[in-house]
Amino acid sequence: MNPAPASLPKEAYRLTKIIFTLGPASADEKMLEQLILAGVDVCRLNMAHADHAWTRNMIQRVRAVCARTGRHIALLMDVKGPEIRTGDLAAPVELAVDQLIDLLPQPGESEHRILAVSVNYPGLGQDVPVGSTILVDSGLIRLEVVATTPARVRCRVVVAGRLGNRRHINLPGIKVRLPALTAKDRADVALGVAEGIDFFALSFVREADDIDILRRCLTEQGSTARIIAKIEDQSAIANLDEIIAAADAVMVARGDLGIEVPMEELPLIQKRAVDACIRLRKPVIVATHLLESMIQSPVPTRAEVSDIASAVWSTADAIMLSGETTTGRYPLECVQFMKRVAGRIEGSVTKGYNTALPLKTHKDRLLRSAITLAQEIGESGVVVFTRSGLLPQTLSALRATRCPIYAFTDNPHAFRHLLLVWGVEPFLMDFAPQPEETIRGAFAYLLRRGWVQPGDWLVVVTNVLAGEQTIDTIQLRPVE
CATH class of the missing domain: 3.40.1380.20 (Pyruvate kinase, C-terminal domain)
Structure with a gap:
């Protein structure tokens, strides 16, 4: 076997790895070839937006392009995990401040002309106490719980907005009783194992047992794939060290995490996660919104450049692109900007090493x-x-x-x-x-x-x- 390269010649050497998410903007073979030759290291498949036929086709396409270019990258399947969402509405509704709205975790009807919206989590009425906060649609809508029964959670609108179909719900500080893997997740994992996926990212990890459940699932199917724990809520932060120890790698998923915790806490959590992963010798990924403006713009904002620089300075193992390369207009330019920023920051650091790493042997x-x-x-x-x-x-x-x-x-x-x-x-x-x-x-x-x-x-x-x-x-x- 001739040595198979993972990367380009020495002038392209980069310490920080780049992950891109595959989607309509990057799925074309020509664009895939450009991204691979530009230096991406891992291709992410987001199963929240993918069916099995598309996934199989894309895996084969990525491998074919790798074989043709002679440069090989890894494949990461991001498992959707358990999500709490609102149900379907006949039409979007404009909510007003102080308006009452009923969330129905079980079949029911509206009362006293109060808007009623179904929710796909039957235990919602038992889990949220009066006075707690419910965030809808990435936190754009904020509700306060004013009354609960097992079948109905009555809320007051604190921050108004337009409510559409199947909007994501966050419950900051609430420990929910959801399975680590849904039936869809298990089917997706089986597909990934059959196709030889290298990494599985598990969404909404709350405790180390969630990792163990996926580990058993992979072991039963004979997979040696590595597990990436996505840190997305307050339960994960509370159990961070145990989760890192149980997982093979960690992703600081700043989208949902930034909704679950106060914004000013997010940089501190990111630093804590990166430092803990290095100490425990586990790879760590910084993800979400690194180049969000480049979904539409050909150049990043100055703040985004600083954000990437901060992740590189912290020596995170990898930085990740999501919407930028799935639906964005400039997927190749995003990778090129990441490379430029990472290269500049890495080149500015003097020689040294991590003297704080515990050396056990x-x-x-x-x-x-x-x-x-x-x-x-x-x-x-x-x-x-x-x-x-x-x-x-x-x-x-x-x-x-x-x-x-x-x-x-x-x-x-x-x-x-x-x-x-x-x-x-x-x-x-x-x-x-x-x-x-x-x-x-x-x-x-x-x-x-x-x-x-x-x-x-x-x-x-x-x-x-x-x-x-x-x-x-x-x-x-x-x-x-």
Whole structure:
């Protein structure tokens, strides 16, 4: 097997990974090819807006374009999860301040000419106390609960707006009794497993048990896909450390999260999540509204540029595009702007590494020594060989700047999982029977593809046999 590249030559090296969401604006083969060659690392499929036929077709299309371009990206399926929504109306209704409205979690009729709207969550009447807040349509409409029965939740309109069909409901601070996976989610997961999806993002994770439910579902179907926990409500924030420990990665989904918590808390939560994920050696994604204005505009706002810069400075593993590449007018330009901002910020950071990372084993300390040596040499990098991906993840968690991590693996699953990891350039390559042959093959590939030049020095993390004992080593080797 010739080494399969995940990325472009060294001049395009980027620490922060880019995820784009597939949709009408990006599904065309020509646009897909442009996005892949522009440097996206992961393609997200949002199952809230996709049927199975479209999903299968898109997975095949992405893989075909990857094969044609010779550049491979990972696939992420975003599972819709349990949602609370209003029902259908005969026509949109303009709500007025102080107007009363009844939300009906069970079949019923309006009373005393009060507008009645069905809700798809039967337990709403038991869960929301009088005085609590109900947010509708991304928080554009705010309701205050004034009375409840199991069949009826009477509310007063606090912030008015136009209520349409099937609007999303948020219940800030309320612990709801919804399943982690709906019947639709399980069907979508089965499709994803059959198609070899690399990552599953689970929406509205509230506790670690939600992750365990999806984990069992994947294990039963023989999938090695990684699970990304989406942090979207106050329950997730309260259980953040336990959720991170149970998941393989985390997404700070700032859309619903920004509705559930006061806006001024959002940057603090984002920083807390990023820091915790780095400490626990789990990839973390910053998502939603990074380039929202570019859905219509060919250039971003100054605030959006600063937002991306902040995520890059925090060393989040990945930044994500949603509506910008699904329905936006400028999907390619969005990716290019992300690359420009990330490259500029990363290039401004001096050499260093994460000295606060807990090092639990001697192997951890050896990896720290490897990145310190590479940084002191300058114009160097660390070459590591892995089957599980764990060594590159530890190297990544050290957040060593100006020190590329070249991770070679013979495991296709590990190769694609490493596409999400900060600072790691993964390559898929058969390992030779002799370690020395494998190392030479890796060096030859890096040289052939322009990642290194003759005369460069690389730090190699590998193990050697000393009699019957395997010894971990660091080697300093020239590129010839």
